[in-house]
Amino acid sequence: MKIDPKSSADLSAQIAKAIRDSIIAGDLIVDERLPSEAELAEQFDVSRSTVREALKRLAAQSLIRTQRGAFGGAFVNRLSYLDAYGQQITTSTLLLSMNSVSFDTACEARYALERSCAPLSAERRTADHLATMRAEIFRQQQPGLTDEAFCASDVAFHRALVDGADNPVLSYQLAGAVEAMQPLMNMITFTARSREAIVALHTRIADAIEAGEGSEACEGLSQLERYTVELARSVMAKRANRETV
Template sequence: MTPDGETGTEVPALVGHRVVRPRQQVEDALRAAVLNGRLRTGERLPAEAELARQFNVSRPTVREALTALQSQGLIRKLPGAGGGSFVQAVDHHALGEIVQTSVHNLLQLGSVSFDEVSMVRQHLEVPAAVLAAARRTDDDVAELRRILKEQRIRSVDDPDVPGLDAEFHIAIAQISGNRVLAALVYAVHRESEPVSYLELSAEVGRETYLQHEAIVDAIAAGDAAAAEAAITAHLSYLRAHIKAANVGPAAPRD
């Protein structure tokens, strides 16, 4: 009988808990050590044999845990005599690297199309430019104009052109003041960078520079609407040229 007089089945007390596999236990312990600072950025982890001894597990178990942590961007593995497993920075820069690697792999596998990535870039960079117009400082504007000056003196076949273009767009995202947005722009821009996929003509180079100049002028003036219009026109122009060049989802990279 239940306390209220009704017949029922007695519910057993809950005394069990989820059993975690050894590999998961090692992974969880090492992740916690990274996130709470016991293992610092750049610090080298003990060798696999030593970790196996400390956790009282096999070396393959440790190796699986380290591989999982590497895929999460918490550690990086370096080969060679001076190599090993090292703690990766856990910040918005690391986020950008992880997302870029994932997007790159998806493109190479053909799981997503280049046009999809290029479209996402536009949806990220437009609000970044709007925020940059509202939050820019004199130093921010000076940095954008410095990049513009470098772009103006470079010919379209200069090997520094792709890097300067990336620097320009990533700088705007950083000026937005949103570090997550900046990390995502970094990742998507590097995987949809049109300069890496097109044979730039002098005409396209001049037009791109003028579009960059219009974006900077709008940001410098604090005109969010003009910044939105300028970067939208610029990104649409680039996407049209990428389509015209028939770039596929797994186009070769330099």
């Protein structure tokens, strides 16, 4: 692990990169303890504060965890699926909100990805996944539900569908696509009629998953995509209309 003193870049960034590369390359294995901050400072010939800033960078990426006290220190963290989900969702959400991605584009991506899970989910889903889907459909039919709660339930429904594929890598990849859509979906006001239509499609999808018919589930997802895009378009149009009046 070496850094280039000539480089003008931040020392803490260089040190973070050096350690990060060691972790990725496998030179530092999971749960291995890094040298103490004082030792690292000496090794890299920088001050302790600089080392600390580097370690905080790594901690922000969940690459290390720190523990205080004697025999504490910084340890290489096993990146859990949960940590990865969180990062994925944060990144996806910001990417969508900061880059003016159109609703259509985000929707297309989301449903394309979900369709790739549907056949696997139809084959492997447990009774649990199915029960979650049914429960969320039931919740979506409650009259008093706010739009936000409706969207949250929608996300839960689709997560169950994705998790049913029983492939943690797929679940991880999809987490971002599904959850990052929620802020966009929250901007839509759902009328009683549109909720009814969505519930009908959800039911159709759940039925297909239960019956083990992947392609029928895909078809349902495609219709849901078309309906969602259409709905968003009409809501936006109505809103634009109201604003110009």
